[in-house]
Amino acid sequence: MSTKPVALVTGAAQGIGKACAEALAEDGYHVVLADVQESVKDAAAALGGTGLICDMADPAAITAMFDHIEGEIGPVAALVNNAGVAMPGDFLDYDLDAFERVININLRGVFVALQRAGRTMVGMGIKGAIVNMSSINALVAIPSIPAYCASKGGVMQLTKSASLALAQHGVRVNAVGPGSIDTEMMAGVNADPGAMKMVMSRTPMLRVGTPQEIANVVAFLCSDKASYITGETIYVDGGRIGMNYLSPGL
Numbered sequence: 001m002s003t004k005p006v007a008l009v010t011g012a013a014q015g016i017g018k019a020c021a022e023a024l025a026e027d028g029y030h031v032v033l034a035d036v037q038e039s040v041k042d043a044a045a046a047l048g049g050t051g052l053i054c055d056m057a058d059p060a061a062i063t064a065m066f067d068h069i070e071g072e073i074g075p076v077a078a079l080v081n082n083a084g085v086a087m088p089g090d091f092l093d094y095d096l097d098a099f100e101r102v103i104n105i106n107l108r109g110v111f112v113a114l115q116r117a118g119r120t121m122v123g124m125g126i127k128g129a130i131v132n133m134s135s136i137n138a139l140v141a142i143p144s145i146p147a148y149c150a151s152k153g154g155v156m157q158l159t160k161s162a163s164l165a166l167a168q169h170g171v172r173v174n175a176v177g178p179g180s181i182d183t184e185m186m187a188g189v190n191a192d193p194g195a196m197k198m199v200m201s202r203t204p205m206l207r208v209g210t211p212q213e214i215a216n217v218v219a220f221l222c223s224d225k226a227s228y229i230t231g232e233t234i235y236v237d238g239g240r241i242g243m244n245y246l247s248p249g250l
Contacts, residue, residue: 002030006074007222009033010056010113011083013040015183016133019211020080021047023219029078032069056083056109057101066116075124078222079117081110081132084151086185088144099147106151111158114173118166127170129222132159134175136237152177156233163231172230174221179237180208204239 007024011017012033021031021043031049033040034056044051050073054065069076084106087098110132121128135152142149156175163173180186180199186208189195200206217236220226235241 001072002074004028004030005077006069007031007078007080008069008076008113008117009080009082010054010109011035011133012080013037013043015185016178016181016211016214017080017082018043019215020082020218021049023212023215024078024080024222025049027219027223030073032073032076034065035083056113057104059108059112062109062112063116066113066120070120075120075126076117077121077126077128079113079128079130080218080222081113081130081155083109084133084148086145086148088148091143091146094146102147103151103154106148107154107158110155114158114162118162118171118173121171122166122169128172129226130162130166130171130173131218131221132173132175134159134177134233136177136179136235136240138177138233139235139241159233160231167230172221172226174226174229174231175233176214176217176221177233177235177237177241178209178214179203179235179240181214182208182210202240202243203237204243207238209236209238 007029009017009021012021013035021033025031025047031047033044034052034054036055041051052065055061085102087102114130132155134155137149138152138156159173159175166173214236217234
């Protein structure tokens with residue numbers, strides 16, 4: 001069993017999830033990195049943590065993961081629900097199986113993990129922190145990713161609901177809504193000058209963010225410095241949400 005508090009980060013093999021695990025390890029947590037990719041084990045080893053394979057679309061797999069963590073490492077004191085997929089497609093021809101897959105990972109999986117972590121925290125008297133990964137697409141939609149937009153809007157509301165249920169137990173639940181971040185999910189946009197110009201026209205700071213900039217906010221929300229914050233979604237988007245015009249810089 002770990003002598004350190006345990007932090008679980010899902011979708012942690014790369015990008016934002018990996019950066020969150022790195023930030024929490026720096027803050028003194030024993031980090032458990034979960035992902036469907038085998039590379040998560042190497043990412044965890046580099047941090048002195050634990051890497052686990054888990055499909056967040058499978059509730060039974062999520063339950064088994066928590067059973068293993070609690071039995072072998074310790075109860076989760078900080079949970080970062082980061083795993084997610086986008087699966088773009090034409091709205092009028094969007095496949096129902098794809099829609100369900102996105103919802104199952106991005107929303108149902110978040111609920112299952114959040115509920116399980118909350119039960120343990122309440123049952124053991126842990127004043128824990130849960131951070132769910134939402135998106136600016138909870139508020140601003142893109143027609144080619146309808147399931148993603150719906151799932152992230154759901155995450156925003158689920159965060160509020162869970163925060164109200166758990167506040168009296170000293171468990172805080174918040175969300176982070178990234179804007180355009182330099183990750184594998186955005187690789188196609190980064191490689192397309194026209195697409196990047198469009199993104200920049202809607203980003204007042206005229207640049208994409210880094211995974212570390214998201215991780216810094218996640219680590220803050222998991223820390224005692226955020227002890228009176230719950231039920232909030234913090235948008236880390238270079239000013240995108242507040243903008244209703246195209247940037248004059250482009």
